[in-house]
Amino acid sequence: DAGVIQSPRHEVTEMGQEVTLRCKPISGHNSLFWYRQTMMRGLELLIYFNNNVPIDDSGMPEDRFSAKMPNASFSTLKIQPSEPRDSAVYFCASSQAQEKLFFGSGTQLSVL
């Protein structure tokens, strides 16, 4: 298996633009997680899905952030409009039945 695949690896955009981050979980995993990591806040859980259904989005910073999982093999995290304070590394991870997490390589987002 190729593992969790995220794209793009790097994204540089200007304030106000829409940003879409993509994630393909490991086949057979039924849970998917989106995290954001910064030096100041560490690794924050934004939202997670079980069987494609969003379970807890309390970590989503504000309405500018949205996440979808239209099927078991794909998820997106969208920021619209983006702001400089959104600059961070965004990780996607998947797991099977509350077991260990497998992380993607992350997307380094820079909002200028």
Added chain:
Amino acid sequence: RKEVEQDPGPFNVPEGATVAFNCTYSNSASQSFFWYRQDCRKEPKLLMSVYSSGNEDGRFTAQLNRASQYISLLIRDSKLSDSATYLCVAPQRGNNDMRFGAGTRLTVKP
């Protein structure tokens, strides 16, 4: 109180030293616990799982203290390659709330 708390360090130790980190958790319903390792500019990777009283894997030992609600990670005979940030997570049983501690930074020096 945060769900999971860790001493951020940094811990600076010489090669060959033994070092231990603690991670406290607030939810007594947590049943399984995990230690992850994260290298600079990389994704976290699972180091050890802890399901009962503890787990040992070579130089690494993880222990669970349910009464005091903490898990510990012990690294013996530390190597330069052990330098990394160590993260713990203690999901609550019945849900998938995988919230990590802030991580403990370890630097092993020659």
